[in-house]
Amino acid sequence: MPLKEFLPDDTVKTCCKLESGLNLAVDGLRACTRGALMPPLFCNVEELSRGMITRDFIVGKRKEYIRMLNDDASDMDCKRCLMVEQKRYGDILFSGLGHIDLQHYSICNLRCTYCTYTREDLHLSEQYDALSVLKQFSQDDVQWNSHVDFAGGEPTLLENLEAYLDFFRTRRIRVLMHTNAVKFHQAIYDGISDGSIYWVITSVDAGTPSTFKALRGQDKYLRVIENLSRYAAAGSKGKGMLAVKYIFCDSNCGDDDITGFAYAMLALRPQQVWLTFDFTPLSSGRSGHDYSGQIEAYAKLYLLLKKHGIEAFHYYKEAIASVSKEGKDIMDQIMKAIERLGCDIPLDIPDLFFVDFRNNNISAGFDTDKFSVRPFKITHKGGQSERWSLAGKRILLAPACALTQNLLSDPEIQNAAWIGFVDRNPIQHGKTIEGRTIYGYETIGSLDIDAILVASPEKHRRDILDVVYKNSPDSVQIAEMVD
Ligand code: SF4
Ligand code: SF4
Known part of the structure; x- marks a missing residue:
């Protein structure tokens, strides 16, 4: 049965990613990637490689998938997504460029055990010309809040990294650069310094070289810490910022790693520290996975950082917990563990707060x-x-x-x-x-x-x-x- 067409005054289910998102992935183009949920492809790699994908084609797919979302007979992951909202159909602008996920390659100089590309032994160079797809959209299509998650693979291995950064700078699209920091890149340092890169985000996931090597496949811990020091220094100029992430997995929850990571962060002083989980058991439908060890380690690290003046951000809450019920339940358990362990740890002793040597401030609360x-x-x-x-x-x-x-x-x-x-x-x-x-x-x-x-x-x-x-x-x- 054909999908229903809507009139401008109809109220429909929609989502901002279906309206203006682009996930340029190794298997093709779709609206978004949300870890546990995956909306259908707009087109596959072969179609993209033929260079046939136009702005009108993408607009047509957006319209089709919003009709599917509102059609009882159609099945798609979006129907289980907490991001879905109601809107007047006539208020939807299908031609905008909003959130971009740039992941059309998977080459990397690490082999993280939690990475899909490692598990599938999938190390692909650029699968198509993603820049030409992005160039289908004019400056007028760029929404005020447009941003790109520049991920991959490892972006510093792209030969044309500067061409992408130049495109985003001139189109005035905010860049969130996900790099493993094994390779220092001057263009990234410069982008943080002048703010054309808004965030550089690096997962470290270890507090010891041995855990880093076991979890991420290469003995690069010290080099990563050194490169992050430089990016943190660029971030201290007040424009772009560095966030260092800890992804809790089954193998990095020991006290040595938690302590080592916490003190490395106190030395580096990235602009932020983000805590999260390995989403794999959730996205592969393995419900019932035992997260208790990770939840306990998460709470310990959060409290250790807080005791010394760093308020880590619950990245997990914004990512998986915002789209999945199971993710939300895990987040609730984390908050309870923090409350339980926090009862025994004094968090307000000024002498234990480490001064941020990069800006000479003691991190403190604001009373406004x-x-x-x-x-x-x-x-x-x-x-x-x-x-x-x-x-x-x-x-x-x-x-x-x-x-x-x-x-x-x-x-x-x-x-x-x-x-x-x-x-x-x-x-x-x-x-x-x-x-x-x-x-x-x-x-x-x-x-x-x-x-x-x-x-x-x-x-x-x-x-x-x-x-x-x-x-x-x-x-x-x-x-x-x-x-
Ligand atoms: S998975 Fe969720 S966020 Fe992504 S396009 Fe579908 S409804 Fe939107
Ligand atoms: S650094 Fe990123 S892309 Fe590379 S193996 Fe690890 S998770 Fe995968």
């Missing part, structure tokens, strides 16, 4: 005014709460993200005399969200602002508050959104 919406209220640091009127005020929303974009529809915020956005990433500066300009933090002082409203994703909260306070005149009121 808080605001909530509908009704719009402010709670001052002392605890006193009252209605808050923004009428006639000039306000900035920080950072430029979905949370602050949503605030634009709040009636009290619409009362403000002037609204702008402020964001750290130079790639975003000068872009507009619903007609409101995105500025850099360094311009706050010249914008004659009355208040800055901060509504940030959890992993950026500290950095954003830090930079907002540093750049704001004393007269500016700063308030952070609470749920």
Whole structure:
């Protein structure tokens, strides 16, 4: 039976990745990759290699798959995805360039045991010209929040890495570069330094050379730590950032690794540390896998870092736990383990906080005014709460993200005399969200602002508050959104 066509006023199930995402994978092109879930291919490698894939073709596939998502008889992984939302069909723009996953090759200089490419012994060079697919989209198609997960394989092994970076810089698409850091690349260092690479993300997954070698197939631990020191130094210039990840597997949960990794991070001072799990048992449908050892190790590492002033980010919560029920249950168990073990560990002794030698700050909590919406209220640091009127005020929303974009529809915020956005990433500066300009933090002082409203994703909260306070005149009121 043919799939139903929709009218502009119909309410349909959809998702932002189906509307504007592109996953350029080794087996073809699809809307996204979410680990445990996999939407159907738009086209395979042969079709891509023939160079026949146009923007119109991709738009047609997006329309077809959104119709499938709304069709009771069709089967697709998207139907089990927690990202699905309801929207007016006429409001969907099928031609945008939003989230890009660049993974059209799998060559790598490591052999991680948790990696699908290692398990399948699949080490493929570039399977097609991904740049020509991306070039189908014009600058006007690039959404304000467009970003690329530049993964693979190992990007530093691409001969044309600079051509990709140049494309993303000129199209003003934020780059999240996933490299194993075995090979230092000057273009990556330069990209972090000037902010054209927003994040460099490296999994280390070990605190000892022996575990690194056993888990990742090469004796490169010390070289990786050295290269990460350089990227962390580039990140300390305030534009791009380095995140170091620990993926808990069955073989890296011992105390030696947890301790070694924690102290390596205190020495390196990446801009962030992210904790997560090996998703393989979930994505391969092996429910019932025993995660208890990993959950315990996760909680220990999180608390050890916290004791010394590093607040690690729960990457897992944003990844698998946002799309899968089993992932969410595991995240709940992690939070309970942290609470249980945390009862016995003092986390607030200033002498145990290691000073960040790169910016000379002690990581500390921020005590700000808080605001909530509908009704719009402010709670001052002392605890006193009252209605808050923004009428006639000039306000900035920080950072430029979905949370602050949503605030634009709040009636009290619409009362403000002037609204702008402020964001750290130079790639975003000068872009507009619903007609409101995105500025850099360094311009706050010249914008004659009355208040800055901060509504940030959890992993950026500290950095954003830090930079907002540093750049704001004393007269500016700063308030952070609470749920
Ligand atoms: S798997 Fe989820 S996020 Fe991906 S396209 Fe389908 S609904 Fe969207
Ligand atoms: S570094 Fe990445 S691509 Fe390379 S083997 Fe490990 S997980 Fe796979």
